[in-house]
Amino acid sequence: MELLPRRPDRLFPVLLRWMAIGMLSLLAHRLVFLFMYVFQAVRLEPELQDGAVASVLKALFVGLRFDLATLTIWIGPFALLLSLTAALYALPAARLRYRLLNSLFFHAQWIWLLWLHLVSVASTYNFSVNGKHLGWEFAAYFRDLPVLLAGSFVKDPVPTTMLALFIPVWVGAGFFVDRRLSVHAGAADGHPNPGRKALLTALLSPLVVLIAAVVLFRGGLQQNPLRPGDAMSESSPFLNNLKITGTYLIVHDLSDRGDFKTFYPPEENTAFVQRMLNDGRPFVDPQYPLLRRMEARRRMPGRFATIAGPGLPGRPDRQPNFVVLLMESWSAKFLESHGYSAEVAPNFNRLAHQGVLFENFYASGGRSANGLFSILTGIPDRAGRTILRSSRIFNRFGSLPLLLKKKGYQTLFVHGGDLHFDNLDTGLPHLGFDHLAGMKEMEDSGLYSRRWTMGFHDEDMYDMLLRKTDELYAGAPERPFFAMAFTSNNHHPFGLPDPSFAIFPESDPEAAFKNSYHYSDYALGKLIDIIRTKPYFQNTIILIVADHSHHANLDYLQDREIPLLVYAPSFFQPERRTDIAGQLDLLPTLLSLSGGDSPYAAMGRDLTVPAERPFAFFAGGSNTDIIGMMRDGFIYYHYLRSSQSILLKGTHPVDMRDMQAEQPQLAVELDAMTKHYYQFARSLEKENRIWPESISE
Template structure:
């Protein structure tokens, strides 16, 4: 039994070491390595180790199952079988390692299924390969096979020959437990989010993050995802018609209304988890849930007809920070190779001379948020590990008031101008908050309302303290939501689930308190804000300036394989599967549905093109 467990450990450590050496070869091969200082190089190995262990866990799984399920095989037979399996794995892993070296050097991204597309054009593929150092790469490939096989023969093979057959009821339970334990390194640990690319991102230097990614894991993930996003499933119109249908929605800005005392204020963007308009009495919601926000809404500029672009946090962050609409059957944040091609507010602010930072009390590895944040070029990313565990709730991370306090502390004496983005989490399920119950009851709706009350109270305390800071006079604070929520249940109209507030306030506002009732989307924040800062917003092609009177009032949102469209005096929800309206309000005409279909077709095609 002990020998069998030692074999499993030898496989796991052997593959981990093999991948470690591969990372050394990658850094030697790539010229960008000269950009990295010793601390960054150390970070590449320290952070990449989690993905190496995950990959090694996958590679160990097949030998582990063979040893576990066939405990009475003879040693020579088991040794021969495992050597064949190991050799096959070595060939595949070594081939990916060698190919990745040249793919990254040439194209700047890790090997995925993209090069496989060229196999349909052999002549072009051969021309692309011709410029590569084939002899050197082949020599390296053969050398890696020989080294891997040598390790097997010297360390694993002797252990296999010493095995004696044992009865299955003695060996199988313990070995199955050991095999099942491989799930821990495979998923990257015991944290909420399983292993993904964001788990190894750690640096504002893009190449350092790329170097921390294990090529074999990246390729395997790409293969598994290959069939999800092919042709556009939402092609409803002849070529060019959808684009022409959408053109009237996007009008150039004329006679820009200025709301600010100067075009370069500090900006704090607060993205409030699940902040539905149904909890704001002034927006037709339930009274007494968000009294602090109600009070603040009379001090600033309230956009009362804003709608979330999607129904998940990662879609809302993309909509706010990149002005990119949510997709009905995909999430671009979960695909770093695509989200890396989006324009971002973080990058715009940094180029404009701002100090940038992002705060979140939870795990930024979730849904690949971290990779997207680094693409935003945030100078500092503060997340769950930066807070005491005593300040965490049971599931997600640090409570809102703790994160607000950290922001106030960090901004004391901070260089200006700054752009700070905060993503709250206390109003996320399981709705645990560090305060006495305000809404009695243990049902889900009562817990949700209680968490919203706490989030509102934390916001009010933060604003009260912010007003005392020297930077307040030159600061714009934007408060909005990542998405709406199905709770509280006020009606059967699902459009209300996507209705969210947005409030601008702060010392940098020169405009008097007012309500702007023009219908718009989360995606419109980017253009509206950047135009106020006199910064070009052309890259944000889906974002419309909410202050532009020439723009037609309109909001589009996506949910699971469906979309919604909101226009003056009417709105609709449409199901893609049945090709029918789910619900509607007001007089809906054929062109209203076609407008939504055109938006869905064009935005999804843009997603595919990234």
């Protein structure tokens, strides 16, 4: 069994053997995890009681992708070092050092594998403590690793001992049987004139190994890279953790550690943010410091407001339906309300005069995932990698769809693009959506044929939305529904179904974006006109909001500005709201409009209730390294990595002067608010303390 290449042309067979060692090792860990927890899982998780064998086999099969990705961590450094020594072999002066270096790398790899093996044992045991593999906890529990290992030996001595012996025995056996690892090299080992094959391998091997490692770690050549969230597709924690490995989770979580920066002691942080969010509703559980209860609300006719009362009168169907239209890259810059000509978005501008328009509304992040997550959970997303792409999306959230489902609502999400992007296909059901329709569902229906780069055009997506809401209403007219539709045409490369929508000339540097904006506005107007004919329209509140701005050719304030339009003529008179608000405010606002009378945990405010000094928080944007706060006509930025900050004017016209010296007290206040707010969100995310496992109504 050759575990080190004698010559460069033997490199790839040796690496295949090491891959086999790694895969067998990972399989051993997975089988031990299965043996330790499967019986408990079948007993405690009802979904496993029927078809447990098929579910387990499927999870083991899916886990192969994560094993291959984990190989790049287990074997990758060793493979890369061997490939570099192979390249040295092409240099005559370096050939004498070739075997010595390989021998050193072999022993380093043995120690590395042993270490990763022990970490994996601890990760397997961690499932019995925290219900998951090690991730961010690895850094927090590093000093406690011996305790975790000892706990694993005490809890399950036989499988843990077998694992503890597996890698040393396996690699040690290979070491002793490989006679070619002797210190003295044979004549062939030090051959002064290597053949062309050996030289070609020596030159190409680093590039080949590097490309292979990248492909394996990203899970293949598909558009979306493999992510921890891809393993979290089941309601069973056992099955989800059976698919993935602790090593893979640790690497992903440690790469996000900049987002979990700590500025203040935990107790001080909690008290500060609770004061920020204080609206008279008490926080009810120290373990879940966001948890509050909203009193029963009833609508005040003609105003976008609610007052405390006995709840909505009449039957359950008096609760309003909600339709949230999430508009891709719908920058407020091009709207009439923000000083632009009416020709880009004539339909939105018309509707704005008939609804409640928030003129100072801001995105909570800079990407679609940030906006979607903030709206649905009331929690700000990370400045770096979105929670939707991490395993934390399967934390407990008191999300808007889940809260509304408890009040009798049906839930629907429709998108013309690929729902696998940003883990929407697995994350959205966890957040409470019972019905999903994306590009695949639209394609399978056979009703739509117009495709572009991002999927189906907005008109067709809206048609699917109408068909689905018709089904929900026809199937249970007594039950309200919450439907969300996510557009795509305003996304780069700015698709148009017909050249007639290209009303701006190519000489206009923003023509491509404005033309797609115009088409998206056309589809929006068409949708609203059809909804107005539906039997459920009189009892429906439509919210039109962007996911984020389009980031191009915008000043720092425009980069945050997006519209919120509440369109419900049978509920509210037209109104222009000028108070500061943001996407985080939508969860408590819709919960209030649904009648309140519910627990909730969100970091936004109820927009139907006046606020003395409203603010809007954001994390990420054109620059993903920033967090910030808008209040009192100013915008404050803090850069997470460099720890720099800047205070700018938060009204038009913008001014690039840093005003911290002119407004020192305000700068200090906004700095504290920004850092406390972000730390609080990330701390609760990390510790899974946003929403309790069970809650009394």
